[in-house]
Amino acid sequence: MMTQSLITVTRGGATAQITLALLAVAALVLAGLPWLSGIGGSGRAVALLVYILLAVMWNALAGFAGLVSIGQTLFFGVAAYITIRLADAGVDPYVAILLAIAAGALLGWITSLFMLSLSGGEFAIGMWVLSSLAHLCVNLDPLIQGETGTSLIALNAYALETRSAWTLWLALAVTVAVLAALVVLLRSRTGAAITAIRDDEIGSRSIGVDVIRTKRIVFVLAATGTAAAGALWLASNTTFQPRAYFGVQWTAYMLFMVLVGGLGRIEGALIGALLFFVIETLFGAFGAWYLVGLGAVAVGFALFLPNGIWGWIGPRLPGEAIPTGYLITEINKTSREEN
Amino acid sequence: MMGLVISAALLGGYYAILATGLAFMYSVMNIINLAHGALIVLAAYGLYVLGTQGIALPVGIVVMSVAMFAFGMLLHKTVLSRASGGGELLPLLATFGIAIILDNLMFQTFGADNLSLAPFVGDLSWASFELPGDIFVGQLSVYILVAALIIIALIETLMRRTDLGRRIQATSQDRATASLLGINTGRTAAIATGIALATGVFAATAMGLRSAWGPYSGSAQLLFAFEAVVIGGIGSMWRVLIGAMILAFAQSIGAAIHPQGFLIGGHLTFLIVVFYRLPTWRNAIAKFRQARVQA
Numbered sequence: 001m002m003t004q005s006l007i008t009v010t011r012g013g014a015t016a017q018i019t020l021a022l023l024a025v026a027a028l029v030l031a032g033l034p035w036l037s038g039i040g041g042s043g044r045a046v047a048l049l050v051y052i053l054l055a056v057m058w059n060a061l062a063g064f065a066g067l068v069s070i071g072q073t074l075f076f077g078v079a080a081y082i083t084i085r086l087a088d089a090g091v092d093p094y095v096a097i098l099l100a101i102a103a104g105a106l107l108g109w110i111t112s113l114f115m116l117s118l119s120g121g122e123f124a125i126g127m128w129v130l131s132s133l134a135h136l137c138v139n140l141d142p143l144i145q146g147e148t149g150t151s152l153i154a155l156n157a158y159a160l161e162t163r164s165a166w167t168l169w170l171a172l173a174v175t176v177a178v179l180a181a182l183v184v185l186l187r188s189r190t191g192a193a194i195t196a197i198r199d200d201e202i203g204s205r206s207i208g209v210d211v212i213r214t215k216r217i218v219f220v221l222a223a224t225g226t227a228a229a230g231a232l233w234l235a236s237n238t239t240f241q242p243r244a245y246f247g248v249q250w251t252a253y254m255l256f257m258v259l260v261g262g263l264g265r266i267e268g269a270l271i272g273a274l275l276f277f278v279i280e281t282l283f284g285a286f287g288a289w290y291l292v293g294l295g296a297v298a299v300g301f302a303l304f305l306p307n308g309i310w311g312w313i314g315p316r317l318p319g320e321a322i323p324t325g326y327l328i329t330e331i332n333k334t335s336r337e338e339n
Numbered sequence: 340m341m342g343l344v345i346s347a348a349l350l351g352g353y354y355a356i357l358a359t360g361l362a363f364m365y366s367v368m369n370i371i372n373l374a375h376g377a378l379i380v381l382a383a384y385g386l387y388v389l390g391t392q393g394i395a396l397p398v399g400i401v402v403m404s405v406a407m408f409a410f411g412m413l414l415h416k417t418v419l420s421r422a423s424g425g426g427e428l429l430p431l432l433a434t435f436g437i438a439i440i441l442d443n444l445m446f447q448t449f450g451a452d453n454l455s456l457a458p459f460v461g462d463l464s465w466a467s468f469e470l471p472g473d474i475f476v477g478q479l480s481v482y483i484l485v486a487a488l489i490i491i492a493l494i495e496t497l498m499r500r501t502d503l504g505r506r507i508q509a510t511s512q513d514r515a516t517a518s519l520l521g522i523n524t525g526r527t528a529a530i531a532t533g534i535a536l537a538t539g540v541f542a543a544t545a546m547g548l549r550s551a552w553g554p555y556s557g558s559a560q561l562l563f564a565f566e567a568v569v570i571g572g573i574g575s576m577w578r579v580l581i582g583a584m585i586l587a588f589a590q591s592i593g594a595a596i597h598p599q600g601f602l603i604g605g606h607l608t609f610l611i612v613v614f615y616r617l618p619t620w621r622n623a624i625a626k627f628r629q630a631r632v633q634a
Binding site for chain 2: 062066068070114115117118120121122124125126128129130132133136137139140248251252255259263288289291292294295296298299302303306
């Protein structure tokens with residue numbers, strides 16, 4: 001008996017529309033915070049956006065390109081340092097932040113030229129060596145004075161209310177732009193290559209995927225987003241102590257957010273960042289015990305729930321929340337007639 | 340000058356003893372153990388606690404070696420065997436998580452104070468040998484270098500001449516075939532992890548005697564060990580010794596150039612080695628050599 005199938009191919013669906021609406025509402029609320037909750041609220045909102053940037057970028061690197069990096073603080077710290085340096089040279093602090101983000105992209109491209117020939121653990125610690133090297137070099141700068149650090153004094157040119165609102169809006173704009181860039185990238189031809197590499201690197205090479213080029217695109221995007229996070233963190237906190245920017249605790253945060261949220265999915269990184277923000281607000285004061293808890297939960301997820309929270313939610317939804325693939329619906333005609 | 344060379348070589352001995360456990364686990368199980376440094380610091384705290392109970396350091400080393408061997412087997416059974424089944428990312432993520440847990444647990448348990456094992460060994464930490472030409476060499480550093488050589492030689496003998504070594508090699512090369520041949524691969528891998536952690540006790544002794552250390556000292560030790568392994572290259576354990584020596588010389592030269600140059604010298608050497616290993620560079624160098632031969 002002949003079976004005739006009708007196949008419809010779409011991106012997303014109702015789930016995607018609801019997710020988009022939710023994200024839009026969230027962005028609007030964040031943008032309105034300066035009027036709703038004042039300076040304190042804006043500061044916490046920037047922290048949330050920085051966590052989102054870090055989680056989404058680390059997830060792109062580890063989940064999509066298969067590159068675990070312990071040294072993403074390289075871009076985080078260097079971008080903050082460049083912002084300080086440019087502002088000290090008389091550049092407007094907000095222009096300095098944008099330039100530092102561009103410098104982060106350039107640094108990412110240069111780094112990718114030699115680091116991508118490493119893989120697995122060698123890449124992971126190799127990035128850490130680079131981050132340590134940058135940390136040591138920043139400490140040598142007389143403006144920074146070793147671990148004493150300095151602050152972004154140039155921000156004082158703006159009133160406190162003005163600058164906390166501007167920083168929040170800039171953070172929001174950058175986060176939305178980076179997220180949009182990632183979604184567009186994943187839906188493009190390169191996105192198909194990224195998915196292929198994630199699933200089987202050797203197999204994808206054999207069918208003609210340029211693995212190094214594809215990994216480089218993801219790596220540079222991740223460097224740019226992480227650099228943006230560092231510059232924004234500086235704009236929000238104004239003080240720059242090298243250890244607070246190059247410290248390994250940031251890697252622990254990224255690891256926690258991505259593993260708990262769900263490795264390899266943008267939705268997972270978003271949930272992980274939100275969850276981390278809540279946990280940090282509630283338990284951050286517990287210091288080292290808090291870090292023990294974060295580490296333990298991250299290891300637990302890695303071993304027992306490697307797909308994270310989204311790995312549990314995602315398959316239970318009709319369609320993708322942030323659609324990067326295709327939704328194929330098959331309507332089987334003959335079986336319908338039999339019914 | 341001679342003094343500088345000798346002290347760099349002795350420092351290389353310390354890095355070699357740091358790096359053997361890491362290199363052993365990497366070559367045998369293909370896992371870069373990111374908790375390597377934290378586990379060494381844990382062993383050092385163990386030695387310190389035993390020392391304050393009046394137990395002599397050599398006895399403490401034996402006790403801690405057994406304890407860390409058991410801990411390694413436990414670690415493999417609970418974490419590593421599960422993690423290594425899930426691709427190459429999971430062991431990295433899991434061992435990094437363990438490092439974070441251990442670092443902060445040790446901070447909570449023992450506080451932020453920097454400790455030293457030197458009080459348990461009398462005058463050994465400052466005693467020195469006098470060489471002709473008015474050169475004084477710290478006895479401790481010499482013993483550390485000798486210990487590194489002995490440990491590397493023992494691991495090489497274990498791997499090449501004993502039944503256990505052959506079982507470990509078979510397991511590392513092809514787990515499925517090895518278990519087909521009747522090797523208990525899970526147990527063999529657990530023993531290998533135990534051996535790696537037990538060598539960490541000697542690294543802990545060396546670290547504890549030669550410098551002050553605290554709960555967060557592990558990450559620096561991991562970086563040194565890793566740089567030594569990458570510079571030396573994978574293969575024989577003796578390459579680790581060469582890598583450690585090169586790292587120590589690079590750091591000593593860096594320190595001679597600039598007071599802050601010690602670590603920078605090591606990191607830059609690591610990067611140069613990574614650069615040199617790039618396929619494009621190697622091809623370019625090979626072409627250059629060919630052209631010179633033809634000319």
